[in-house]
Amino acid sequence: MSGMNIRITVKLIGPFVNQLGFSEKTMEFPAEATVESVLSSLPLDPKRPRIVTRNGQAVAPGEKLNDGDRLAVSPLYSGG
């Protein structure tokens, strides 16, 4: 790991797995990375409603991430 970077694990859920071609991946991002900057680096449709959690908790787009964080990105499920 570069001293300037942080490692973030991105977990995709549901059809996002098929759309992006992976289920879970740990990637390096600049130390100042935010939720929004990580998500915008992924080929996700920004118009598609989604729910993002960091380490299992709701998170705002502008929040700065820490090394080792886990971001889960899911469509808005409604519980069948």
Place this chain on the structure above:
Amino acid sequence: MAGGEIRGGYMGKLLRVNLSTGETWDEPLDLERATMYIGGSAMGGRILLDEVPPGVGPFDEENRLMFLSGPFSGTSVPGSGTYTVVTKGPLTNQAATAQSNGWFGARIKAAGYDGIIIQGIAPNWVYLVVNDGVVEIRDASDVLGRDTQETQTYLMETLGLPKASVACIGAAGETMVLYANISSDFAHFASTNGIGAVMGSKKLKAIVIKGSKPIPVADPEGMRKLGLEDLRKVGEIDKKTGWSIQGTTGVLAWCNEVAALPVHNMRKTHHPEAWKIDGERLNNARVATYGCPNCTMRCGITILDYEGRESELDYENIGMLGSNLDIFELDQVASLNYLCDDYGLDTISAGAVLAFYADAIEQGAIKGDFRFGDAEMAKKLLGMAARREGEIGNLLADGSLRMARKIGHNSEAYAMQVKGLEISAYNCKFIPGMALAFGTSPIGAHHKESWVITFELKQTARDSYGPEKAAKVIELQRIRGGLFEFIVACRFPWIELGWDLEHYAEYFNKTTGLNWTLNDFWKVADRIYALMKFFWVREFPFWDRTRDYPPMVWFDPNNADTEGPIAGKVLELDKYNQLLDYYYEQRGWDKRGIPTRKTAEALDLKKEAAEVEKFTKLE
């Protein structure tokens, strides 16, 4: 509410069957009542209140078992082959409503009826044949003992009715397991609250239904065009979003991430092996896909089970029969699901019952050989419950609340149920709004009434007990527990694909010739919620808010997760009570959770309120 005369959507009559006397007769549908209650759960709830007095048990002759359509059944509305079963259910000893997809609802209408209402108890086992308005009660001795799938195939072949729908019970319904369900069109189940046991109590093995009557709608051309266009659009959205790739099972991985997964009788909220049974694995193992008539989002994902049989799974099945039992082998979960379908057992209650049994053994409250993670023993126990075999089979057959009362040792605290009905696959030990949704659901804990977890985690703080959560629960109850249950249509195009609710008002107006807005529907929804509460109060005059509590273990700090996203957190009772206050205030109910006189009058329930005042004083 916009008035006017109903010009379509209804066949205009109900089929009445008295199994005690063998009489069948047609009864004109009360169209005034139809504008008050529309159909399905609301119509059935109303009839139940009128015809099943307090004190009548679910298995008594006077109980009614209703198979009801709605105005959309059999029309071009996407997902409208649906029907609703309403009865007094044995788990809650109260109104039970359960919706099932497939063709059966459309065929009730095509046979000439808006619904079938069964009363009485047959002297010997029978099945009912309704063929284009010709009604026969037939001896069922040759069908008895057959499982749900075999029963349907056998009756269709024997009667030479390949295009009929059959609704039937399996072994569990015959032995009156308190969470027995009703199977129809092979892959569909009306499941909640032991409605299959009520069918068994009436010695009614099956209903075979077929018809060819056209269904009148006020604007046939408008409905045809709209239906075709919407079917295409729903299919396009599904394809674009990829929702059907995993269907409902996509939610398992999400619940695991956010600590909402049922694990170990809901004592845990996530598990490192959950990925082994998630939607990705299910999709990879898929051998077939099934869908409903008139629907372009085919959501039935089928895999081969451990024994090599086809088994169709959704999230609730996997959550309750998999993670909640610490079983993380997908083919074994599929086997348990197959057995439940075969015996005619509700998978949610069955999973909760087995998990509670394993937990009670682990806590030392009862002796037994079953341990979490033991799929083979779980299979054996399902068979014992379905046949009510021996002491253990009989114990398991009565559902978790009654089990807890027999077992004692404070085990009721971790019997995961509300009002007697087992909680579906969302672990709310730190999700206050969803806990409120389970607590206030009038049919006992069920996700179909209201599902607010996404809202809680996306738009509010998870630990908030604010009025916005109560408001969201009510909003969703109006839509999910109300609208979709009384119009009798599948809610998936709306909830999963974002299909605009205004479509349903448009469909309703084109079907009936009325001119309703969504606000008119919300009034019907509020009316049926108030009516259901009156039904409870009539039976339990000393009603208090504790009946709207979720299981006490969710408030127990000793039950908090020790690691993960919600480590050390559980619900707080004083805050939950505050949330209940918000909920009651917004509904216009008193502090006990009973609609006030003023609220009842605003919902056109003045007479009903006066009737309830014979049992308890309203504020």
